[in-house]
Amino acid sequence: MTLFQENGYDRTTVEEIAARAGLTERTFFRYFADKKEVLFGGSEALHERIVTCIADTPPGTAPLDAVAAALESMTPFFKDRRDHARARQSLLAVHAELRERELIKLASLASASAAALRKRGVTEPAASLAGEAGIAVFKVAFERWLEDPKAQDLSRHIQLGLDELRAVTARTGPGAPAEPPRKPAKTASARKP
Amino acid sequence: MTLFQENGYDRTTVEEIAARAGLTERTFFRYFADKKEVLFGGSEALHERIVTCIADTPPGTAPLDAVAAALESMTPFFKDRRDHARARQSLLAVHAELRERELIKLASLASASAAALRKRGVTEPAASLAGEAGIAVFKVAFERWLEDPKAQDLSRHIQLGLDELRAVTARTGPGAPAEPPRKPAKTASARKP
DNA sequence: TGCCTGATGTCAGCAGCTGACATCAAGGGG
DNA sequence: CCCCTTGATGTCAGCTGCTGACATCAGGCA
Structure with a gap:
């Protein structure tokens, strides 16, 4: 660094x-397999942690909640590394090759999550989607955490992100209209023939 | 190739x-900037298409629906390229560097979608999450499309994926969510074409 | 002591990628 | 009709990432 x-x-x-x-x-x-790889040490640890964390989630937990809980559990890991994370992030911002590497690591987390969910009986399209959705939340949450002037916890941002995702995916999506209390027609109307 | x-x-x-x-x-x-880049020609076209497609979506459409509609609009583009896409995919399967490139292209689509949504008044955490979620659906749908023995339309898979995502993100409701009824609501939630 | 093993160094070499410059063809203005 | 500009291509040299093959060296163990 x-x-x-x-x-x-x-x-x-x-x-x-x-x-x-x-x-x-x-x-x-x-x-290191790569010059890039120096910047991604410890990613296997995260990987492993997420998988076991999903596996240990109490049965009956909704898939997305299991993934979110696993991601939140990494908060202490980053707790004192905010400055380092920021430095890293500004490297990523400049060098696309590094962003690529970051993305494939995250994708690997997503598919590991999906596998862990499958092992819990979640059926296939749902498992992958929950994994991807969870990672999507994490990505957004992590960026916001780095920028947050109030320096709120990473886990806090993850929860907020989860809520926001739920709002966005809810059948009748709020958050959209510039016009306030407009109730758009059901999603079916948005489809193109 | x-x-x-x-x-x-x-x-x-x-x-x-x-x-x-x-x-x-x-x-x-x-x-080509890269040796890898030969395999990603036309990605700018997709990019542009998605952005204008989101912009043209009727006002009041839920953000995620706008993104999904944009992604579905690419169906004809891939229609006759299934074999080519499969060949490409099997290259990606073997070479991580190519998967990295694919991921960064998709991520760029996600952030372009988010930007397009923002221009429509969607506020920030929601816009990014909708973009990421949309791309997540697309990724899963695309893979399933390539493997689908019934050779259903890509747009069909996107719709199914969207439904599944909605089910997965739905607030943890009454019925035990970990394992929904065996032959699930796929048919029930089917859309009118 | 002597052998085995694992970590490190040395060396040669290829392939990806770049900058600097030369060449060439097409087209427009004089 | 010639010349000049412009854009596309070729040539060349060179660096850096990355790898295989082999040497070296230190520590543990029989």
Whole structure:
């Protein structure tokens, strides 16, 4: 991170990173598949945590709630890393390749969640959708958490995001109209032939 | 695609691709930012289409419905490309780098959708969530479309996905939600074409 | 002591990608 | 009809990411 912040991501060579760690470029590539991968350490831990967390959710919990609970459980993990997360995020903002990597990690979390749900008896289209929806909430919540001037908890943002998602997906969607108390026709009217 | 299928993605060199097109490697990189990017031509078209489609949705439409309608409108675009899409998908299945690229394209669609919704007066957390949720539905629907032995329309799968998402995000209601009745409401919630 | 194993270093080499410059063809104005 | 501009392409050199093959070295263990 230090090197990246000083010289920029792509003007930092892998050889330099390795040297800073007292190692060789070759050794670097034995620990990290990629130059990008240095920025994603510990993602396996999150992965594992989410899966076990979903598995441990009391039976009868709604799928989306199970995923949300798992995501909330990572709050302490990020608690003291807000500054680091912000630095990381500003790297991602500049370099699309890094965003790509972030996205595939999140997608992997989504499909792991789906698998965990399936193991609980959730049937297929629902499991994947719950996983994806949960991750969508997390993405939005995480960004808002980083920017939040009030510095509210990450879990708080996740809950807010969940509520908002529920509102948005509710059959007759609120939050839409600039015109206040307009009750739009049922969703069927929005369909195009 | 031919080259990729014959020799595999990473055993196909950019020079070979360019040669097959009667050009030079250098010229290739003037048209494509990346080796990966050859597989993602036309994504700007989709992007644009979605945005205008959301903008043209009748006012008062629920945000998620607007996004879904926009996504459904791409059905004819894929209609005759199912085989090609499948070939592409099997490349993606093998090569994570390509999946990364796909994901960032989809994410870009999601944020474009969110922007389009915002322009319609949808407030912020809702807009992003609707965009992400819509794309989530699309991802799942697209995969199911590719595998569907009955070869139903892509738009059909999108509708089913939307319904399923709505069911999954519905507030945890009375009936035990973890496992709904075996042959679920699919038919009951079917839409009028 | 001597062997095995795992971590690291060394080296050579390919492929992706870029900048700088040359070339060439088409078209428009003089 | 010629010349000049412009845009597309080719050529060349070079860096960096990344990999395979092999050497080295240290620690543990028989």
